Amino acid sequence: MFQLNEKVRLTASLVFDTAWRVGSGKEGETMSDLGVMLTTAGEPILPGSSLKGKLRSTCETLSHALGLNACMLNHKASGVKCTSDVDYYRKVRDDYQKALKKGLKNRCQWIDKHTCDVCKLFGSPVKAGRLWVSDGMLKDWASVVQVRDGVVIDRDSRTAVDGLKYDYEVVPPSSLFELCIDLENPTDADIALLGAALFEWCAGSSLGGFTSRGLGRFHLEEIKVFGVDLNDPDQQLKFLTKTDFAERFSNLGNWESYFSDRIKQQLQSAANNQQSPNPAGETEED
Numbered sequence: 533m534f535q536l537n538e539k540v541r542l543t544a545s546l547v548f549d550t551a552w553r554v555g556s557g558k559e560g561e562t563m564s565d566l567g568v569m570l571t572t573a574g575e576p577i578l579p580g581s582s583l584k585g586k587l588r589s590t591c592e593t594l595s596h597a598l599g600l601n602a603c604m605l606n607h608k609a610s611g612v613k614c615t616s617d618v619d620y621y622r623k624v625r626d627d628y629q630k631a632l633k634k635g636l637k638n639r640c641q642w643i644d645k646h647t648c649d650v651c652k653l654f655g656s657p658v659k660a661g662r663l664w665v666s667d668g669m670l671k672d673w674a675s676v677v678q679v680r681d682g683v684v685i686d687r688d689s690r691t692a693v694d695g696l697k698y699d700y701e702v703v704p705p706s707s708l709f710e711l712c713i714d715l716e717n718p719t720d721a722d723i724a725l726l727g728a729a730l731f732e733w734c735a736g737s738s739l740g741g742f743t744s745r746g747l748g749r750f751h752l753e754e755i756k757v758f759g760v761d762l763n764d765p766d767q768q769l770k771f772l773t774k775t776d777f778a779e780r781f782s783n784l785g786n787w788e789s790y791f792s793d794r795i796k797q798q799l800q801s802a803a804n805n806q807q808s809p810n811p812a813g814e815t816e817e818d
């Protein structure tokens with residue numbers, strides 16, 4: 533049974549340094565071929581699903597450096613067994629059904645063994661994740677959508693195809709959104725992984741469509757980290773009886789030292805595991 537023991541909330545400002553687009557999948561308001569996602573009031577939307585997807589891929593890239601594993605949703609390519617890969621899940625599904633019948637403890641152990649570190653945090657078909665990302669909250673933008681021209685490139689000759697042009701919408705640079713990321717019962721490894729991704733995002737990354745054309749460069753500012761420990765009776769009472777965020781959660785202080793400490797810890801435990809391999813450690817059989 534799920535029991536909430538600890539919650540960590542992270543807030544930050546996300547600033548786009550270049551124009552960016554999250555496609556609407558249809559024609560734009562400006563009649564351009566490829567629209568951007570807008571609210572009914574005509575303001576750009578930065579969906580939590582896009583942010584979570586980007587965060588997941590950042591974590592996948594950094595996981596190895598932290599001594600953690602990532603299935604990359606492809607068991608054969610990554611060599612990591614994880615039920616998020618449909619082919620792998622099909623292979624072990626009967627085994628999973630058996631573990632289900634043996635009770636909760638067996639089921640949890642089975643899931644733990646067959647889920648990579650990244651999917652433990654972000655979720656897999658057999659287990660909910662521990663991380664939630666809200667839609668970006670728009671704080672500032674240029675109040676107009678721009679239209680750019682694109683040409684169709686022939687993949688073989690790498691030249692423009694005569695007469696084949698299209699246009700697409702972008703949101704101009706300097707758009708600013710507020711982000712909110714929640715973690716429930718995070719492990720030290722989860723916090724280390726998220727922390728490493730945040731350092732990367734602060735240095736600058738890219739998000740959305742057409743990033744290979746230089747769109748979607750962004751960085752983070754003003755990261756703040758809050759938490760509540762529900763095993764502490766004082767904190768528990770405030771969390772359950774207060775309505776104001778500042779009273780329900782405590783500020784956990786400087787985000788850089790909070791995450792650096794966990795990253796150092798994770799690196800240390802990865803080094804220790806390497807020196808004395810865990811007997812239950814995963815070995816690749818096929």
Ligand SMILES: [Zn+2]
Nearest residue numbers: 603614648651
């Ligand atoms: Zn996985």
